[in-house]
Amino acid sequence: MQQGINTIVAPTSEAELMQRVEKISGLRLSELASIMNVKMPPDLKRHKGWSGQLIEQCLGASAGSKQIQDFPNLGIELKTLPLSHRMEPLETTYVCYAPLLNNTGITWNSSSVRNKLSRVLWIPIQGERDIPLTDRVVGSGFLWAPNPQEDQLLQQDWEELMDMISLGKIERITAKTGQVLQLRPKAANGQALTSAVGENGDMIQTRPRGFYLRKHFTFNLLQSVFY
DNA sequence: CATTGATCATAC
């Protein structure tokens, strides 16, 4: 068994964080779970965030549901990325909860989306469903920050979506809206409701939403990093 | 068969 990576202490530097990232690269999820003394679920059907939380623990990310980056002292957000054998993302990437109310005054620069995506540690993980969870291998994690073009695309979509939300057009937003950023339901189930601005500026109840990165966006950033 | 809309676990 590997030594020295079963830490829960937050990394104090980027170099320290990346050393830990290198140490878990190439390991199967079962090996990682064993090292961390975490029980493995049979699959992800009822444990969708399991691998993400396992990696968090391995790297010493601060747990919890706080609206901050995973490594606040380093300004780095952690995201796992399920990949096919062709190195293509298998899922969209959740970014953050979408504010539906009281969002006047929020700009792209002060938005949660930009804050979360300003610097991301991506950890690729084999994600194909025919590979048993236990055998899926962790890939080489890498640091990424949006380049000017990516930042502009994200800003465009964010502004379009936030405008619609502010103007009471949230029910007109579908997952098709946005080139690289999507707004989709984000809740425990379809019955969950939250307040939002309606068509006439009134208050309506709607499904909570979250921001997600489209797969082609994460695919492209993978390409730019590895080629 | 890719995508959209729905859903699962957990902390507070």
Place this chain on the structure above:
DNA sequence: GTATGATCAATG
């Protein structure tokens, strides 16, 4: 309910 970690699975 809000927010974190996400993937599932019905549907077109």
